[in-house]
Amino acid sequence: xxxxxxxxxxxxxxxxxxxxxxxxxxxxxxxxxxxxxxxxxxxxxxxxxxxxxxxxxxxxxxxxxxxxxxxxxxxxxxxxxxxxxxxxxxxxxxxxxxxxxxxxxxxxxxxxxxxxxxxxxxxxxxxxxxxxxxxxxxxxxxxxxxxxxxxxxxxxxxxxxxxxxxxxxxxxxxxxxxxxxxxxxxxxxxxxxxxxxxxxxxxxxxxxxxxxxxxxxxxxxxxxxxxxxxxxxxxxxxxxxxxxxxxxxxxxxxxxxxxxxxxxxxxxxxxxxxxxxxxxxxxxxxxxxxxxxxxxxxxxxxxxxxxxxxxxxxxxxxxxxxxxxxxxxxxxxxxxxxxxxxxxxxxxxxxxxxxxxxxxxxxxxxxxxxxxxxxxxxxxxxxxxxxxxxx
Numbered sequence: 169x170x171x172x173x174x175x176x177x178x179x180x181x182x183x184x185x186x187x188x189x190x191x192x193x194x195x196x197x198x199x200x201x202x203x204x205x206x207x208x209x210x211x212x213x214x215x216x217x218x219x220x221x222x223x224x225x226x227x228x229x230x231x232x233x234x235x236x237x238x239x240x241x242x243x244x245x246x247x248x249x250x251x252x253x254x255x256x257x258x259x260x261x262x263x264x265x266x267x268x269x270x271x272x273x274x275x276x277x278x279x280x281x282x283x284x285x286x287x288x289x290x291x292x293x294x295x296x297x298x299x300x301x302x303x304x305x306x307x308x309x310x311x312x313x314x315x316x317x318x319x320x321x322x323x324x325x326x327x328x329x330x331x332x333x334x335x336x337x338x339x340x341x342x343x344x345x346x347x348x349x350x351x352x353x354x355x356x357x358x359x360x361x362x363x364x365x366x367x368x369x370x371x372x373x374x375x376x377x378x379x380x381x382x383x384x385x386x387x388x389x390x391x392x393x394x395x396x397x398x399x400x401x402x403x404x405x406x407x408x409x410x411x412x413x414x415x416x417x418x419x420x421x422x423x424x425x426x427x428x429x430x431x432x433x434x435x436x437x438x439x440x441x442x443x444x445x446x447x448x449x450x451x452x453x454x455x456x457x458x459x460x461x462x463x464x465x466x467x468x469x470x471x472x473x474x475x476x477x478x479x480x481x482x483x484x485x486x487x488x489x490x491x492x493x494x495x496x497x498x499x500x501x502x503x504x505x506x507x508x509x510x511x512x513x514x515x516x517x518x519x520x521x522x523x524x525x526x527x528x529x530x531x532x533x534x535x536x537x538x539x540x541x542x543x544x545x546x547x548x549x550x551x552x553x554x555x556x557x558x559x
Contacts, residue, residue, distance in 0.1 A: 169211065170204035172258070176249045185358040185365055194245045198223050203246075209259055213266040216246065220267070236272040243269055274472070277445045280304060280436040288436055298438050299446040302453070312429050316396075319389035320409045320417075321426065321443065327376050328447030328465050331419040331440055332356055336364060337408040339390070344383050349376040351466065355416060362418050372466035448473070 173195045180188050202219040203211065220239055247264040254262050275296040278284065288294050300308065305325055312318050320334050329337070332354030341350045351374050356365050367373050378386075389408070397404055402414035409417050426440040438446070444465070451461050462473040 169206050169208055170200050172208045172253055173199055173249055176252050185363055186356050189358060190241065191245055194242050198242050199246055208253060211263050213263045216264050216267045240269060240272060243267065277449060279449070285436050294437055297442060297445060298436070299442055299449050300435065300438060302450055304435055305446055305450065308433050308435055311433050315429065316392065317409060317425060319385050320422065322385050323382060324443045324447070326382055326447055327378065328444045330354065330368065330444060331422050333367070335409060335417050335419050335422055338406045339408055340406065342386065342408065344386060347378040347380070347383050349378055351376060355419060357418050357420050362416060367466070369466070369468050371468045374463060374466045376464060
């Protein structure tokens with residue numbers, strides 16, 4: 169198995185650099201240590217199951233239990249490597265395919281509500297994916313407004329870019345006059361180097377609309393960057409977010425800067441990627457259509473968007489619940505929040521009296537006008553003579 173896994177890794181020339189790095193780490197840390205001495209043709213489903221169980225036990229002993237998602241990736245990597253061996257006719261069947269793992273659901277993003285914050289402060293318990301409320305996001309952005317990289321965190325928090333997409337953003341990808349941003353690639357850390365890579369999926373290549381506030385923030389950032397480059401004698405690199413030396417920021421550095429700013433903010437913890445989740449959640453809260461949010465984030469499927477974000481907003485869910493309850497209560501003639509039957513609608517007596525008064529006044533005016541028409545009209549003494557018919 170060791171020989172085949174190394175051969176398989178050497179031939180992975182068409183996969184994304186991040187995918188290759190994941191394959192290499194899984195083979196080095198899990199597959200080769202557990203299965204390296206097993207003959208390729210002799211590998212059985214039971215040995216694969218034992219390997220996955222061993223990974224769980226070993227990580228638990230060291231106090232770093234692997235997640236179900238990690239086990240899924242290990243299994244998927246082994247299955248892919250054995251599929252390649254099957255195509256080469258080195259084995260007759262893929263034993264990893266016979267191993268069934270429980271299906272895992274994408275973790276749902278949850279909002280840092282006051283109750284959840286209280287639990288975190290008391291026990292340290294925090295959700296896997298957590299997002300800030302609009303007020304918490306505004307507090308964070310207000311607290312870092314003078315930071316030289318404020319614009320990148322503003323952009324991620326409001327428009328939901330991935331950190332690699334934000335790091336790879338170039339000024340030529342922006343059209344601030346038309347308030348448009350084009351996501352065409354991303355930056356990743358590969359082997360200690362910053363590499364420009366394709367986007368995560370084909371649908372991640374997208375056009376993102378910008379609001380006026382974000383356009384103003386990016387314009388100010390550009391002026392600040394130009395002034396900084398002139399003072400330091402740095403040649404422009406074309407990237408929107410750079411170090412003081414003018415080189416593009418790595419995604420890992422963005423994360424480190426964010427965590428330092430988070431520690432100083434006093435807000436409940438979130439990951440940098442959770443700012444992207446927060447942008448989607450706030451867009452839904454603002455009334456954006458789910459399809460619009462999918463396009464904004466570059467999700468391949470609207471199901472992904474729905475499964476991840478629909479449950480994160482208690483305000484939206486509460487309003488939907490109230491609207492539904494009001495509809496039922498109205499049909500059942502119940503007073504909201506009680507079991508009392510609403511009395512039948514009564515006529516508005518004040519409106520009736522007002523209408524009657526207007527009717528009486530109108531009839532009085534009509535009677536007066538009719539009386540005036542019946543009175544004889546006395547001609548003025550100095551008036552003109554009445555006209556007589558011509559004979």
